[in-house]
Amino acid sequence: MEIYKSTVPHDLMDYDLTPSLLGSLVENAIDGIFLIDSHGKILMANPAFHRLFGYHSAFLIHKNINQILPDLQANPENKNEEKRDVVNYSRQITAVRENGVTIPVRIALSEIIYENDRLLSGIVHDLSEIKNIEKELMQLNQQLEQIVVERTAELQNAIDRLLETNMLLNQSIEKHKTFEAALLSTRDELKKSLEKEKELGHLKSRFISMASHEFKTPLSSILSSAALISRYNKIDQDGDRSRHVDRIKASVIHLNTILTDFLSITRLEEGRFEPQVSRFAADVLIADLLSEIEVLLKPQQALSFEYKTDKLEMISDKNLFRNILYNLLSNAIKYSDESTSIECKVKRKGPYLIIEIKDHGVGIPVQDRKHIGSRFFRSSNVTHLQGTGLGLNIVRTYLNFLRGNLTFKSHEDRGTTFIVTIPAIHEE
Numbered sequence: 001m002e003i004y005k006s007t008v009p010h011d012l013m014d015y016d017l018t019p020s021l022l023g024s025l026v027e028n029a030i031d032g033i034f035l036i037d038s039h040g041k042i043l044m045a046n047p048a049f050h051r052l053f054g055y056h057s058a059f060l061i062h063k064n065i066n067q068i069l070p071d072l073q074a075n076p077e078n079k080n081e082e083k084r085d086v087v088n089y090s091r092q093i094t095a096v097r098e099n100g101v102t103i104p105v106r107i108a109l110s111e112i113i114y115e116n117d118r119l120l121s122g123i124v125h126d127l128s129e130i131k132n133i134e135k136e137l138m139q140l141n142q143q144l145e146q147i148v149v150e151r152t153a154e155l156q157n158a159i160d161r162l163l164e165t166n167m168l169l170n171q172s173i174e175k176h177k178t179f180e181a182a183l184l185s186t187r188d189e190l191k192k193s194l195e196k197e198k199e200l201g202h203l204k205s206r207f208i209s210m211a212s213h214e215f216k217t218p219l220s221s222i223l224s225s226a227a228l229i230s231r232y233n234k235i236d237q238d239g240d241r242s243r244h245v246d247r248i249k250a251s252v253i254h255l256n257t258i259l260t261d262f263l264s265i266t267r268l269e270e271g272r273f274e275p276q277v278s279r280f281a282a283d284v285l286i287a288d289l290l291s292e293i294e295v296l297l298k299p300q301q302a303l304s305f306e307y308k309t310d311k312l313e314m315i316s317d318k319n320l321f322r323n324i325l326y327n328l329l330s331n332a333i334k335y336s337d338e339s340t341s342i343e344c345k346v347k348r349k350g351p352y353l354i355i356e357i358k359d360h361g362v363g364i365p366v367q368d369r370k371h372i373g374s375r376f377f378r379s380s381n382v383t384h385l386q387g388t389g390l391g392l393n394i395v396r397t398y399l400n401f402l403r404g405n406l407t408f409k410s411h412e413d414r415g416t417t418f419i420v421t422i423p424a425i426h427e428e
Contacts, residue, residue, distance in 0.1 A: 032124035038117065040065045040072075052105075052126055054098035069095050069124075072107060092127065103128050158219055173197075222251045249295055275317040275401050277426050282314045282321070282353060283307050286346060289322060293329050300339035303329075308347040316426040320398045327391040328357045328418050335382055336361035336415070348424070355420040363412035372408065381412070402426055 026033050032049030036042055042060050050057050053068050065072060071093035090108040097103060104127040112119040177197065225244035232241045290305050297303060314321065325344075332342045340360045347354050364372060368379040373396045376389040392406075399406055404422030 031126075033122070034065070034124070035112075035119060035121050036065050037119055043119070049124060052097075052124060053095065065122075067096070069093060069105075069107065071095075095124070104131050219251070219255070222248050225251075246295065253295065275320060275426065277316060278318055279313055279315050280318045282312050282346070282424075285318065285322060286325065286344070289325055289329070290344065293326065293333070296330055296333050298333065298336075298338045301333060301336065302341045303333075304341065304343050306343070306345045308345065312348060312353065312424060314353065314424050316402055316422070316424075320402060321422070324395050324398050324420060324422075325355065325357075327395050328420070331391060332357055332359035332361065332416075332418075334385060334387070335359065351423055351425065352421050353424050355422075356417055357420075358415065358417040360415040363414055363416055364408070364410040365412055369410065373406070 026046050029046055029048055032052045033046045034042055034049050035044040042063050042065055045057070045060050047057070050060065053060075060068075089110075090106065092104065092106050094102050095105045106125045106127055108123045108125075110121050112121055225247045229241055229244050232244075286305065286307070290303055294303060329342065329344065336342060336359045342360075343356075343358045345356045345358075362379075362381050364379050365381055368377075368381075371377045372379075373392045374389075375393045377393075378387055378389045396406055399420070399422065402422055403426065404420060406418060406420055408416055408418045410416040
């Protein structure tokens with residue numbers, strides 16, 4: 001029964017592609033090859049087919065293919081099914097070996113018209129090895145997922161400690177809820193209270209997300225530096241120890257700043273904040289602050305201080321005044337590159353003290369300037385740097401308590417100058 005037709009190029013026709021040669025190709029094929037008639041009866045099967053399913057060659061001839069491939073649904077005699085094109089038909093099914101074990105295979109069928117009879121030739125490829133590999137990959141994925149779960153649990157332990165700070169914010173929310181319950185008497189008041197609750201819930205979510213992110217980086221830096229310090233136990237490694245100690249100090253200062261910002265927001269939200277007015281020397285306070293903040297400087301950064309007035313005593317809230325300057329100076333350092341300068345100039349103008357803090361950093365994009373000072377807002381060009389988006393909001397709030405104000409001038413990629421105007425004598 002000659003059912004082969006040569007499709008080789010003309011320049012290869014010197015080979016004698018006889019049925020015996022093509023039959024040899026079938027006999028030596030790696031995949032199982034079979035031929036069935038219109039009733040599904042096996043007319044021919046190559047050795048690979050017999051090996052795959054564990055049958056002797058003489059046993060399968062004239063047996064129905066459904067005995068081995070029960071899921072095969074390509075019987076040409078099935079008149080109840082819609083007519084389908086079985087040429088190049090390929091799918092994955094389950095086959096049954098001689099010992100009853102099922103294996104996954106990919107079956108490819110082709111229709112052959114021979115002497116007005118419809119025959120089907122098929123190629124069967126064993127997918128067992130591929131399925132085993134897929135199973136191993138799935139197990140590896142499960143192991144990786146377990147590792148992720150364990151690492152997440154370790155991080156969660158650190159986050160849980162941070163969430164204690166959130167308790168103060170929850171207390172504030174509870175007080176707002178109590179206040180909202182008192183406004184349920186009117187429709188308009190209920191609407192306002194519900195909107196307020198939604199806003200607070202949004203702020204809470206942003207607070208938790210931002211706090212988790214901002215605390216993980218310095219905590220990781222502290223942990224890694226502490227681990228490395230223990231390895232530098234030789235005298236000639238003092239420089240390495242000092243470098244990691246400085247990293248720990250900087251991280252602790254950063255964490256303290258974040259906590260101070262969070263606590264300040266909570267106090268302001270709860271309305272239990274009042275300025276503590278006292279007399280102090282502004283020039284001495286600023287000089288001490290500059291000395292303290294030098295630990296935050298990047299390599300080759302310079303911090304200068306120019307005081308264009310006589311020694312001045314202020315009557316104001318010393319801590320608020322200090323926190324305002326600390327926020328502005330630390331921002332100037334953070335948003336400036338290495339080998340740049342930060343300048344702090346102080347002068348007296350009438351009853352006001354005017355402080356200019358100038359950097360040569362990234363500047364503020366024009367489209368972001370109207371949002372500067374909004375809670376949690378950060379400029380679009382500094383999202384890659386650490387920050388909470390609370391610093392300038394707190395600075396503006398503190399200045400409101402002290403009857404001062406904040407303005408700024410900025411050029412993108414050239415730097416920013418913040419100008420603080422504050423009364424030298426605070427009026428209740």
